[in-house]
Amino acid sequence: MNGHQHLFVPGPTNLPEPVRQAMNLPMEDMRAPDFGEFVHGLLDDLRKVYRMDGGRVFIFPSSGTGAWEAAIQNTLQPGDRVLMSRFGQFSMLWADMAERLGLQPDVIDVEWGKGVPVEDYAARLEADTEHRIKAVFVTHNETATGVASDVAAVRRALDAADHPALLFVDGVSSIASIEFEMDAWGVDLAVSGSQKGFMLPAGLGILAVSDKALDINKTLGEAAMPRCYFSFEDMIRLNDTGYFPYTPATQLLRGLRTSLDLLLDAGIETVWARHARLAAGVRAAVQAWDGCTLVAQGPQWHSDTVSAIFAPEGVDARDVISAAYYTYQTSLGSGLSQLAGRAFRIGHLGSLNPVMLCGAISAAEMALRDAGARIEPGSGIAAAQEHFRDTTPAGG
Numbered sequence: 001m002n003g004h005q006h007l008f009v010p011g012p013t014n015l016p017e018p019v020r021q022a023m024n025l026p027m028e029d030m031r032a033p034d035f036g037e038f039v040h041g042l043l044d045d046l047r048k049v050y051r052m053d054g055g056r057v058f059i060f061p062s063s064g065t066g067a068w069e070a071a072i073q074n075t076l077q078p079g080d081r082v083l084m085s086r087f088g089q090f091s092m093l094w095a096d097m098a099e100r101l102g103l104q105p106d107v108i109d110v111e112w113g114k115g116v117p118v119e120d121y122a123a124r125l126e127a128d129t130e131h132r133i134k135a136v137f138v139t140h141n142e143t144a145t146g147v148a149s150d151v152a153a154v155r156r157a158l159d160a161a162d163h164p165a166l167l168f169v170d171g172v173s174s175i176a177s178i179e180f181e182m183d184a185w186g187v188d189l190a191v192s193g194s195q196k197g198f199m200l201p202a203g204l205g206i207l208a209v210s211d212k213a214l215d216i217n218k219t220l221g222e223a224a225m226p227r228c229y230f231s232f233e234d235m236i237r238l239n240d241t242g243y244f245p246y247t248p249a250t251q252l253l254r255g256l257r258t259s260l261d262l263l264l265d266a267g268i269e270t271v272w273a274r275h276a277r278l279a280a281g282v283r284a285a286v287q288a289w290d291g292c293t294l295v296a297q298g299p300q301w302h303s304d305t306v307s308a309i310f311a312p313e314g315v316d317a318r319d320v321i322s323a324a325y326y327t328y329q330t331s332l333g334s335g336l337s338q339l340a341g342r343a344f345r346i347g348h349l350g351s352l353n354p355v356m357l358c359g360a361i362s363a364a365e366m367a368l369r370d371a372g373a374r375i376e377p378g379s380g381i382a383a384a385q386e387h388f389r390d391t392t393p394a395g396g
């Protein structure tokens with residue numbers, strides 16, 4: 001193969017070269033006297049990305065799913081009622097986990113292409129005067145459908161009902177890429193992973209926890225869920241000294257150091273603006289492709305990290321993905337679950353710039369035509385190019 005394989009799935013994302021190099025180092029002693037200082041620096045800087053002053057951040061050697069599990073096990077009890085909504089593969093899996101861990105989820109099913117039903121949440125919270133709902137779950141960015149939801153509005157609904165439920169947010173494909181505000185939105189548990197906005201390999205489950213959730217964790221007592229590997233208590237005891245209760249993934253932590261430097265040196269708001277500009281370029285291309293539409297059903301749902309795109313009528317999206325991969329060395333995201341064959345995805349998060357994205361759009365455009373779509377050659381890429389010409393890069 002000449003050149004390299006192009007990666008445009010919504011995670012794992014492309015690694016910045018400095019991050020990759022930072023992880024290429026000999027094994028080190030995770031109990032070295034200066035290792036704790038290094039870890040404290042990581043935990044402090046993660047708070048800046050999450051935009052939080054109080055609370056704590058945990059780094060588990062797991063993927064994002066492990067951090068989902070840690071969040072539930074450490075703050076809820078078996079039998080607890082929780083309010084959830086399902087509108088894509090990831091929100092579906094989260095509800096499934098809640099059930100398997102013994103919670104009683106009240107699940108609102110929403111048409112795929114829309115996001116968290118804030119008004120329904122508000123009505124349920126208002127009606128729950130006995131405060132039997134212990135937590136409210138929000139999938140901030142549904143990666144399967146390219147739908148972003150309004151977390152701040154859910155916080156407002158909780159406050160309007162004067163409801164004490166914890167606010168859980170799945171930010172795996174949003175945090176470090178699009179606006180996320182742990183403190184300002186009053187989020188209690190926010191889950192992320194290393195292989196999306198943090199531009200690292202998979203292997204770190206990152207979880208931010210509010211003071212309120214930490215207090216609840218301390219008072220769970222006998223009725224709590226059994227937990228060991230993911231125990232906050234064990235993690236807090238060792239993290240306070242800068243170490244871990246088990247062997248940390250030291251290479252990934254070195255990579256995280258460089259990733260945090262890149263994100264914070266650029267400025268997190270600049271990172272959000274870069275993602276917004278890239279996403280709008282992809283949406284311009286989709287709009288120009290005859291017969292293609294976004295799965296997201298309106299601008300209020302548009303995700304700035306991933307676009308899920310319906311193939312035109314009669315075109316199998318699997319053929320588009322396959323042509324892109326085999327003919328043009330480009331990985332596009334597949335249609336998950338009920339979107340299989342109907343949609344493909346372009347991931348536009350992480351270490352990307354407009355010209356890289358023009359490559360993805362060109363590959364998708366050629367692959368669409370190879371799969372039988374009657375789109376005008378060059379229509380999407382021209383629209384994206386004009387968008388990038390007309391807009392200025394975030395941060396100059």
Ligand SMILES: *Cc1c(COP(=O)(O)O)cnc(C)c1O
Pocket residue numbers: 011063064065066090139141142143170171172173193202
């Ligand atoms: C990727 C993703 C997950 C799963 O994370 P893993 O790291 O694969 O365990 C969960 N939620 C969302 C929204 C995701 O994008």
